[in-house]
Amino acid sequence: MKTLLLAGLLALPLAVHAQTSTQTSTQTSTPQQVSETTEELDPATGKVVRRTTRTYTVPAGTVTPSQPTIVGPNPDLTETSATDAQVAAYLAVPGFALAKLSAPALLDTYGRFMMKVRTERRTWKPADWTKAAAVLRALNTRYETLRETIAFDDKLTIRSEQAEFQALRTARQISEQVTNKL
DSSP states (O other), X not given: OHHHHHHHHHHHHHHHHHHHHHHHHHOOOOOEEEXXXXXXXXXXXXXXXXXXXXXXXXXXXXXXXXXXXXXXXXXGGGSOOOOHHHHHHHHTOTTOOGGGOOXXXXXXXXXXXXXXXXXXXXXXXXXXXXXXXXXXXXXXXXXXXXXXXXXXXXXXXXXXXXXXXXXXXHXXXXXXXXXXXX
């Protein structure tokens, strides 16, 4: 009996070790994909102006952020709009008064603005993009004032020109970043 008890006591640590190693081998952690969203807000309106999603891999069970990360105001959006004189000089229109623009004239002004951007953007430096962005902010301010009186098709045209400017500017910034890293 004593031998049987002694054999049982000797086997107990081996049995515990066998169970422990079996449990740890079945608990392998598989990596999981996590997406993190960052939003930049317009300080004037509080609306999202840029949303960036980043996907990466983390071990299973790792705590991940469930809410989007809100980044402070975009430095480009904190700049002031151009004055009437600056817009007049930029578009080469003497006696330009933004407050007197009608809806059709505003549409034409957006067209002239984008024509200048399209033709000259390849030679622009960051300061030129900043000036153009200030002019666009001034036009956008007038657009918000007249938005209720602008026809739907004209609104689409204006919105597409606003988006085109942002796309061209972002493409230029990305191009410069890539060039600087090479």
